[in-house]
Amino acid sequence: MFKYYGKYAPYLFILPAAVVLVIFFFIPFFQTFLLSFLDYTHNIYKPEFIGFENYINLFHNPVFYKVMWNTFVYLFVAVPVLAIFPLFLAILINQKIKGVTLYKILIYLPVIVSIVVAAIAFKWLYADQGILNYLVTRIGIAPIGWLTDPNFALYSVIIVTIWKGIGYYMIIYLAALMSVPKELYEACDIDGANFLTKHLTVTVPHIMPTIALVTTISAISAMKVFAEIYVMTKGGPLNSSKTIVYYIYERAFENLDLGFASAMSVVLLIIVMIFSLINILCFEKNKYQI
Amino acid sequence: MKSLKLKNIYAHIILIIVSLLSIFPFIWLISTSLKGNSENIFAYPPQIIPTDFTWANYTGVWGKVDFIGYFINSMIVAGGTVILNLILSAMAGYPLARMEFKGKKITFFAVLATIMIPFQAIMLPVYLITLKLHLVDSVNNFAGFMGLIMPFAVNAFGIFLMRQAFLGIPKEMEEAAIVDGCNVWQVFWKVLIPMVKPSLAVLAIFTFIGSWGEFLWPSIVLTKETMYTLPVGVNNLQ
Numbered sequence: 412m413f414k415y416y417g418k419y420a421p422y423l424f425i426l427p428a429a430v431v432l433v434i435f436f437f438i439p440f441f442q443t444f445l446l447s448f449l450d451y452t453h454n455i456y457k458p459e460f461i462g463f464e465n466y467i468n469l470f471h472n473p474v475f476y477k478v479m480w481n482t483f484v485y486l487f488v489a490v491p492v493l494a495i496f497p498l499f500l501a502i503l504i505n506q507k508i509k510g511v512t513l514y515k516i517l518i519y520l521p522v523i524v525s526i527v528v529a530a531i532a533f534k535w536l537y538a539d540q541g542i543l544n545y546l547v548t549r550i551g552i553a554p555i556g557w558l559t560d561p562n563f564a565l566y567s568v569i570i571v572t573i574w575k576g577i578g579y580y581m582i583i584y585l586a587a588l589m590s591v592p593k594e595l596y597e598a599c600d601i602d603g604a605n606f607l608t609k610h611l612t613v614t615v616p617h618i619m620p621t622i623a624l625v626t627t628i629s630a631i632s633a634m635k636v637f638a639e640i641y642v643m644t645k646g647g648p649l650n651s652s653k654t655i656v657y658y659i660y661e662r663a664f665e666n667l668d669l670g671f672a673s674a675m676s677v678v679l680l681i682i683v684m685i686f687s688l689i690n691i692l693c694f695e696k697n698k699y700q701i
Numbered sequence: 702m703k704s705l706k707l708k709n710i711y712a713h714i715i716l717i718i719v720s721l722l723s724i725f726p727f728i729w730l731i732s733t734s735l736k737g738n739s740e741n742i743f744a745y746p747p748q749i750i751p752t753d754f755t756w757a758n759y760t761g762v763w764g765k766v767d768f769i770g771y772f773i774n775s776m777i778v779a780g781g782t783v784i785l786n787l788i789l790s791a792m793a794g795y796p797l798a799r800m801e802f803k804g805k806k807i808t809f810f811a812v813l814a815t816i817m818i819p820f821q822a823i824m825l826p827v828y829l830i831t832l833k834l835h836l837v838d839s840v841n842n843f844a845g846f847m848g849l850i851m852p853f854a855v856n857a858f859g860i861f862l863m864r865q866a867f868l869g870i871p872k873e874m875e876e877a878a879i880v881d882g883c884n885v886w887q888v889f890w891k892v893l894i895p896m897v898k899p900s901l902a903v904l905a906i907f908t909f910i911g912s913w914g915e916f917l918w919p920s921i922v923l924t925k926e927t928m929y930t931l932p933v934g935v936n937n938l939q
Contacts, residue, residue, distance in 0.1 A: 414800075415885065416800055421800040421805075424796045424800075424889070425796055427792060427793075428790065428792060428855045428860060429793070429808075431851065431855045432812070432855065434834075434851075435827055435830070435852040437811075437815075439825075439826035439827045439830060440823055442829070442830075443823050443825065446826060500715075503715060510716075513720075514716045514717075517720035517723050517724055518719055518723050520724055520727070521723055523910065526932075527916055527932040531935070531936075531939065532726035535726075536729060542729065542747045574723070574726075577723075637916075637917050641916070641920075656821045656917075659821065660917070663825050664921060669825055676822045676823065679819065679821065680818070680822040683822065687817035691816065
């Protein structure tokens with residue numbers, strides 16, 4: 412095909428997007444590293460260069476290890492549930508049964524509702540004299556401080572994240588299930604396979620790429636969780652529900668320690684970039700080919 | 702046949718339970734919001750149907766907080782973000798799909814690299830840059846809105862979505878347009894854009910939902926209550 416566009420047209424078309432990406436992605440990206448070498452605590456208008464001191468402080472701070480631990484608990488609890496349970500639901504919904512549309516709408520509802528509203532709704536359920544504690548006392552257990560007990564707060568917040576994510580991943584799985592050839596299920600039925608063997612031998616191998624994709628997407632979003640924690644616990648009690656992004660927010664905008672927060676941001680950046688790289692190289696390669 | 706029926710009943714039971722769990726927090730929220738003063742909202746056992754039914758909480762909050770204002774702010778921010786995303790993503794996706802130019806590979810991988818950068822990790826410098834550009838609500842309302850919109854005006858997801866859409870259009874369409882005397886801009890605007898409308902719609906919906914629910918960035922940059930978007934305003938009620 413002949414070049415109908417002039418020499419400059421491609422650049423002019425890309426220019427507006429490039430300006431935004433440079434100002435709000437690339438410059439901040441490099442600036443994050445730069446800020447992590449500066450000390451803002453003495454004079455916020457005149458930061459001093461202090462080398463790796465922020466990182467040294469970070470790695471000597473017990474809260475840092477608590478925050479990393481919390482984030483990995485988040486990963487190890489939320490990600491497996493979000494990778495497996497929505498698949499199970501999608502398989503159920505994919506059968507020819509009545510009321511499928513209604514189920515889809517109801518299960519997808521938490522996805523479209525603002526996370527702030529969802530977190531406030533759950534705060535009511537988790538209240539000391541709320542309905543959950545009513546149910547708990549009914550079966551004879553002492554009331555639980557869902558959001559006030561350091562042993563429970565993190566898991567209470569994780570439940571909200573899971574609850575809000577199930578519908579989203581279920582829809583992804585439903586799309587993937589359409590690509591599984593129906594003949595294979597018919598063959599299974601003829602051979603007399605039961606529900607479990609049918610799906611373990613046909614469905615799961617067929618949609619393995621989607622399962623892997625959901626795993627990495629949910630891992631990346633678990634690393635970035637913020638609103639639930641901000642609305643429900645503010646990281647407390649005793650840092651028990653503090654995750655990376657909330658810690659960055661707190662150090663930067665409440666303690667005004669921008670250098671320290673940037674060192675933490677670099678840690679987050681590296682972890683998320685590793686996950687994203689796995690995602691792009693392994694599962695979405697064909698989408699991003701020149 | 703009988704076993705099939707039985708299995709369906711199990712499926713229905715599970716799906717009904719999950720559906721109820723999905724909507725229960727909202728039902729409880731609505732129920733609590735309709736309970737009057739004389740009613741103990743922490744009553745044992747909990748009551749789902751309000752005994753002292755009242756709309757007073759709604760009218761009360763309506764009088765206290767400017768919900769219409771929050772709604773309009775959210776609309777402006779989400780609408781602006783959607784429009785900019787559509788324009789910028791389509792414009793950037795077109796040459797990446799259809800043109801040969803120097804630096805195409807670098808541009809491609811630079812855009813791809815931004816997928817890996819989470820906003821939460823770079824929000825501090827973004828905030829400092831926004832301050833430097835005077836895109837904050839303490840300057841004026843317009844600047845405040847620009848500050849809310851610009852960091853999300855375009856992203857790699859949108860650019861790649863549009864590039865993929867342009868790749869799916871047969872080259873003959875462009876050739877026909879050129880033969881008929883179109884220039885590049887007309888090819889883009891009059892021929893290609895109408896053909897990628899479905900992808901634009903997908904991009905618009907995703908961007909709108911994302912922008913509508915955005916909480917972290919507005920709660921960092923906003924200082925004036927009249928500029929609050931809905932998520933920030935609702936959280937502020939607590």
